[in-house]
Amino acid sequence: MHGSFTVALILLATTVFAVALFRVFSLPPVLAYLMVGAALGPHAAGVVPDSAQARYLAEFGVVFLMFSIGLEFSLPRLFAMKRIVLGLGSLQVLGTLLVFMVTERLLGMGWAASFTVASIVTTSSTAMLSKLLVDRMELEAPHGRQVIGVLLFQDLAVVPLLILIPTLSQPADTLLPTLGIAALKAIVVLALILFIGQRVMRRWFLLVARRKSSELFMLNILFITLGLAWVTELAGLSLALGAFLAGMLISETEYRIQVEEDIKPFRDVLLGLFMITVGMTMHRPVIGDVTDVRRVDAVFAEHRPDIVFHAAAHKHVPMMEG
Template identity: 65%
Template sequence: MPHDATTTLQSVLVLLGAAVFAVALFRSLRLPPLLAYLLVGMLAGPHALGWIPNSEDTRYLAEFGVVFLMFSIGLEFSLPQLKAMRGVVFGLGSAQVLVTLALVLVAALLFGHSWQAGVAMGGVMALSSTAIVSKMMTERLELQSRHGRLVIGVLLFQDLAVVPLLILLPALSATGDDLAGVIGMVFLKAAVLLFGLLYLGQRLMRPWFHWVARRKSSELFMLNVLLVTLGLAYLTSLAGLSLALGAFLAGMLISETEYRYQVEADIQPFRDVLLGLFFVTVGMLLDLRTVAANLGWVVFVLLGLVLGKGAIVALLSRLFRHDISVSLRTGLFLAQAGEFGFVLLTLANDGGLLPLYVAQIVLAAMLLSMLAAPFLLHHSGAIVSRLCRNDWNYRALELHEIVVKSAGTEGHVIVCGYGRSGQNLSRFLSLEEIPFFALDLDPQRVRAAAAAGENVVYGDASRREVLMAAGIQRARAVVVSYADTASALKVLHQVHELRPDLPVVVRTLDDSDLGKLQQAGAAEVVPEVLEGSLMLASHALMLLGVPLAHVLRRIREVRSQRYGLFRGVFRGEAESGLEEHEQPRLSSVALGDKAAAIGKTLAELELDSLLVEITAIRRRGIRGLEPSPDTKLMAGDVLVLLGTADDLVQAESKLLQG
């Protein structure tokens, strides 16, 4: 094997090994993978350990990472969403980008740099990280909050602002006296090209993809996606513009077709791998010796970036008449640098717009701001509460509305989430005349449901004060109707602290987090995959000629084995004629300090003589099914009993009074 090929393969292996380890570590710490790639580049690059050479081949591959990044952004670009949020996008979003760019430009001129360098640095620092912010907002269920909608609107405009900046920065690196003419010509070419591609592309893209899709070949479909993406990138590069701009346009054109989601799934492996390589090369640019020599400037730029941009966003949000607590949260969420900033910094560096030491200082400050972002966002609520007394007023008003609406409810079910599952559950509860009180984080859904007379309010069920305002002390049960394990665990923790005897039913997508939720105290975990597979099996068996009674018996057997709370409920046809009061039901009994059953074993209690079964015991938040007869009861235990109403009364009396 030639020496060059061996060296290249060695570099690739080092890169892959370091990336796998770093990404696995960062995912376990619940940090964005792009930070792992940046760290790999910093450590393995030519300025640190020197494992990976900063070669032309590596940078060329990384440029394809930028192409696929911009393509995926164009693919996710939604004209309906842009239209729906146009007030925030073109109001607060445009103001934030323009004000940030202008202030950085003024600061650059004051420190003796050229206005071209100031524009480049302003464009770089005006952008925030869509990847970090959207991921954390999704995890924290804040996408539909008031500050969440502002953050998403600003990020949308920042994505749009990348397009003119991609055109402008290469033009600023041109030499000569007629710089204004060069910039004007570049934008004129870009305008003609954009108009031609968008006008003709919209008419050609859909029929072309129809023709390719009718061939029914996944290989051909993938080749076509690559052809369109790289073809438009090449076309813009021929016009003297960047490859990334063409890729963005390709994504925009495909997003208007019905093949958008298929393309997104097909392109993801290429995008993630090449994008990871791009961030590795960005990390390789960082010279730790230069950073150490200019550490004071790095800290200064970092503070200016985080505090300055956060303050700009907060002040502009106040000017647009948003509450101060909402404005401060929006500023904290947008205070960091963004991944597109690295793209622009690379363009500025390649064009010689920034001195080498300045590029190193800005790059180091951007990396540190992104490393600090997850921690800043995680503690944003506490920071705002300390800075702003109005935040408590906002929360008090929210809680007051919940208290007012729940005041007249007794023995109700608290439904966490009012999506499809929550609404269907509420209909069943209404049919059985069981009162319910629903909490949801989607303001539009809450308004629509409240207008229809439903008992629904805006509130985060994972917050202790919200559950108390919803009347958890008077409730009969809690149901988490959305499939979000992290949020469900928070709800379970709060319910266990407030009402350890209260049963909680949790919905999940599958069984992957079953044990975790049961240990947290869930009375039952209902996975969608299991219920879907049972319905699928029942329909298939009946179509194959299996008698209906036999199919129902099989389904009952599976459910009785899987769902602890259904044991005894699906015992067969013998129970079908029982009166309502004779039907077995569940009841939770909490053993206080003076309960008669404390210190006794289940065998000594002889509850089976009362025809009552102990199906589960929750102790210190941990739930155990099918407890053994020699289990000794302790103060604080919560027993889940199964029996008829009359038998349950006698069993509860025996447990508590002896």
């Protein structure tokens, strides 16, 4: 008990100092969280152990961040952004995938390894980029909307990528049916969420608000956010996408501002914990190995399941966005 309390105290003190220092130099606090995790994590000072429980708790920070971003959008506004999501998003994903695949092939990598590495490079961290936009108050700027649109497309593109990578060594005739089933499941789930949500959300919130209980109101927000995130994850999509849809549906009700104020403290603290846990995974020898292109094929051949899993985790929790 005393050991855990001491670790928590050291972590909090270091984080407060690091964030304050980075603010003085006008640097984003995201970097401070990452450096705290890297410095105190198991691969450096070892003050904070690599805890699965901490990582699971940190995932809630990403969920609530994407939920709060969803509150800034509505379904009509999302449809108005279809050119950004589908046009700019597909251009970024396909263009980056092609450029990196060709580059890696020229460097002598195999097709399977080059496609896997290119897929990982193509996607961005939804949590980190969204947090930077929020901190810099650029979410409503034209480039902010473009970034969010691209991140949403990346969240959708991750589904076929994660299906393709493990099946690279399998017969081609099994690939199309697998992709088709996954795409159909994702479309049906998203359509049901949007169709039912638009018709139920306002009435449900009105029913909860009539009870005039702040505790019930907050529990209702948690239930809707985590519930939709869980549904999209079951469909093979990301937790972040489900949370974004939950926020977007609630944004069409008159309770948007109250909801945003209620979740902000939880979101910021848990998102900071997420960034720290990401920093804890930074391991200098591993980074050095990845920079040696000649060894990527060997690493891929030996650890392909691990590579796929961790790439999905960082995108979905990512996911990432982005």
